[in-house]
Amino acid sequence: MKYTYEExxxxxxxxxxxxxxxxxxxxDTANSDYQRYLNPEAEQSTPNxxx
Amino acid sequence: MTKSRDxxxxxxxxxxxxxxxxxxxxxxxxxxxxQLDAKLATATxxxxxxxxxxxxxxxxxxxxxxxxxxxxxxxxxxGETLVADSSTSTGLRYQGNYTAGxxxxxxxxxxxxxxxxxxxxxxxxxxxxxxxxxxxxxxYSRQTTSDTTNLPFIQYCMRVARNSGNTTTDSLEFVTSLxxxxxxxxxxxxxxxxxxxxxxxxxxxxxxxxxVYLISGTGTDQGWISPGYTGTAYPINNQTATLTTTWQRxxxxxxxxxTATELSSFFFYEPLGTAGAADYYEITxxxxxxxxxxxxxxxxxxxxxxxxAACQRYYQKSYxxxxxxxxxxxxxxxxxxxxxxxxxxxxxxRVGYVFLKTTMRTTPTVTIYSYTSSTAGVVSxxxxxxxxxxSGLVEYQGSNGFVIYNFSGGNITPSNxxxxxxxxxxxxx
Numbered sequence: 001m002k003y004t005y006e007e008x009x010x011x012x013x014x015x016x017x018x019x020x021x022x023x024x025x026x027x028d029t030a031n032s033d034y035q036r037y038l039n040p041e042a043e044q045s046t047p048n049x050x051x
Numbered sequence: 052m053t054k055s056r057d058x059x060x061x062x063x064x065x066x067x068x069x070x071x072x073x074x075x076x077x078x079x080x081x082x083x084x085x086q087l088d089a090k091l092a093t094a095t096x097x098x099x100x101x102x103x104x105x106x107x108x109x110x111x112x113x114x115x116x117x118x119x120x121x122x123x124x125x126x127x128x129x130g131e132t133l134v135a136d137s138s139t140s141t142g143l144r145y146q147g148n149y150t151a152g153x154x155x156x157x158x159x160x161x162x163x164x165x166x167x168x169x170x171x172x173x174x175x176x177x178x179x180x181x182x183x184x185x186x187x188x189x190x191y192s193r194q195t196t197s198d199t200t201n202l203p204f205i206q207y208c209m210r211v212a213r214n215s216g217n218t219t220t221d222s223l224e225f226v227t228s229l230x231x232x233x234x235x236x237x238x239x240x241x242x243x244x245x246x247x248x249x250x251x252x253x254x255x256x257x258x259x260x261x262x263v264y265l266i267s268g269t270g271t272d273q274g275w276i277s278p279g280y281t282g283t284a285y286p287i288n289n290q291t292a293t294l295t296t297t298w299q300r301x302x303x304x305x306x307x308x309x310t311a312t313e314l315s316s317f318f319f320y321e322p323l324g325t326a327g328a329a330d331y332y333e334i335t336x337x338x339x340x341x342x343x344x345x346x347x348x349x350x351x352x353x354x355x356x357x358x359x360a361a362c363q364r365y366y367q368k369s370y371x372x373x374x375x376x377x378x379x380x381x382x383x384x385x386x387x388x389x390x391x392x393x394x395x396x397x398x399x400x401r402v403g404y405v406f407l408k409t410t411m412r413t414t415p416t417v418t419i420y421s422y423t424s425s426t427a428g429v430v431s432x433x434x435x436x437x438x439x440x441x442s443g444l445v446e447y448q449g450s451n452g453f454v455i456y457n458f459s460g461g462n463i464t465p466s467n468x469x470x471x472x473x474x475x476x477x478x479x480x
Contacts, residue, residue, distance in 0.1 A: 008458065010446045011399060022427020023418040023477075024445035030413035032274055032480055039278060049224075049264055049289070049317060 005037055114141040136344045146342045154351045155233055156316060159246075159337035161193065161207040162355055163362045167375035168193040175479060177209055178362035179227050181276050186219035194333060201298035202247055203348055205335050212251070212331030213322045220322050225334070228275045228315040228480045230412060234267075237341065239309035244287055244316060245302040245345035247336040250294035253327025256320040261292040261332055263303055263318055265339070267311035272413075274480035275315035284308050294332055302345040314339070363409045368475040376475045377425035380435070385422065386472050387433070388455065390465035397462050402430060402443070402455040402470055411450045415476035419443035419455060422471050430455065433467030443472050450478070 004020040017025040017037050025033045065073075076083075101113060101121050110126025112133075127133065127145025136144040156179075163178040169192040170176040173183050182191045194210045196202050211223050244265050250256075265287035268280025286305035307314070316339060320332055336348040352358035359372070368376050369384040388403030396402050407415075421443070422431035430443035439459035447454040455472065457463050463470070 008444065008446075010456065013447055016444075016446050016448075018428075018441075018444060019416075021418070022420075023416050024428075024448070025416045026414040026448050028414040030272065031416060031478065032272075032278075033416040033477070035278055049262075049266075049319065 112143075114143055116140045134342075134344055134346065138343060144344070146344075153338075153340045153346065154349050155229055155237065155314070155339040156227060156337045157233075157351045157361045157365075158227075158358060159335075159339075160205050160348065160350055160358070161209050161335045162350070162358050164193050164207075165362065165366055165368055165372065165376075175366065178366060180209065181226050181228075181274070183224040183226060183276055184221060186213075186217070186221035186223075188214040188217040188219065189223055190214055191225070196298070196333075196335060198298050202336065205247065205348065208247075208333040208335035210251075210331050210333045211318075211320070213255070213326040215326050215328045215330070217326040217330075218324070220324075222319045222321045224317065224319040226275055226315055226317045227337075228273070229313060229339075230272045230480060231270075231312045234312055234314040237307045237314060237339075238311045239307065240341050241304060241306050241343050242286065243302055243304045243338075243340055243343055243345050245300060245336070245338045245340075245348070246292075246318075246334055247298050247300050247348075248292055248294055248332055248334045249298045250296055251329030251331040251333075252296060253329040254294060254296075254320075254332055255322045255324055255326065255330050256294075256332075257323060258291075259294045261294055261318060261320050261334075263287060263290040263292055263301070264316075265303070265305055265307075266315045266317055267307055268313040268315075269310050270313060272480055273313055275313075275317070280313060280315070282310065284311065286311075286314075300336070300345070304343045360409050364412050365479050366475070366477050367408050367411070369473045370475075376473070377420055379425050380423055381473065382422075384473065386474060388430070388470040388472070390468055390470060393465055393468050395462040395464045396457045396470075398457055398460050400457055402457055402463075404452060404454050405474060406452045407450070407476060411476065411478040413478050414448055414450060415453075415478040417445040417448050417453050417474055417476045419445060420473040420475075422473070425473075430457075430463070430470045430472040432463075432465050433469035433471060435471070436466065438463045438470075445474075448476075 006018045008018050009015040014027045105123050112124040114124045116122045122141050124141050131145040158179045161177050170182050171190055176182040176191045190212045192210050194208050196208050267284045269282030286307045287303045290303045292301040338348050350358045352361040369386050371383045386405050418427050421429040421437040422435045423437045428441050428443055429437050431437045442457050442459040442463045444456050444458045445453045446456050
């Protein structure tokens, strides 16, 4: 699924990423959704071992 | 004279011997001592008795390598347990005691289904298990095993099905990835992947083949499907489980590289032709453990409660365990956020704080759903009325909880002194 993203600023902290499905993604590099936001190409690079 | 004296002495010696005892020599045809000596010589032969020298140390066991072939099994190390292993000369082997947490696969018994019980799009399905299939019209669903003969009383399984009539032949894949902390104990070790599986009556894969991989990577906490592994290797590489319509247990053994820091268990089948009514396979009891022998299946979490907690480290929700997220008008499990003095909450102000049920793997992605329409990013008032868009966004989330914010651009007003909402939190790989 292709998502769009919007950065949201907050009064404290670093803000967060609002994904188009309503998910709120923390700016934490250990969070895999944030990793995919930073590297959207990887999200589409699903390996195929079955061939 | 001498004979008379001998007879007299014999009579004295036989004085204490009864007639019955004398009768025991009846049938003797040769010298008794000679016979006894010959018998002893035979009895001491190696083919009759095990020699004392076979045992070398305290704890050694007497076992066998074949019929009439005794052998010594040296005592194991402290704490090790003895397991049957047909690949060793004696059929026995000591191994480390891995009973507690021996299975690295969380939810290998397909017990926990927080997201629902039937899935037709890619993503996580049963907890910790990712559905991946390029084709449409494929359904991954929870089923009861309905078999107490060939399975060790495992209640549920995953059915990976191609819907009847479907002609797409892209593979149907099913994978779970282990985080680095749970993968490191297997680096440089021999491991065994085992599982139970069976085919539907119309399973269409060539030669009834279910493909099996154990994949390793050298990154940190990567999901194998996305973003994918770095330094990929295959401790178990494209092995085949040949399915029948009866549950069978399959085991595959491999060696994990010493540099491996992450592991994934991956299954796939490649359908052929047009799907019949039962073009599927079912799988459960997936276990990854140290050693070259598959031991009895156990849950990674030990108990059903432990398994749920292990799953909630990666994904949790406010909804009841048997209610799928985004089920409308679900009262049970609602998070009620108290608004002091029944006051409105201005935009960019905090609505409330939510404590998570268990500490999560890392800071989770959180989605808030309204009560009535399950709209993402929206809270409802205490009467159940959904409020403005973006009235329920999330900030300051940590592994233990998060703050709900009103980012609607206007005030939101509670009812009955509260706002209410559901949430899902994901810290998956």
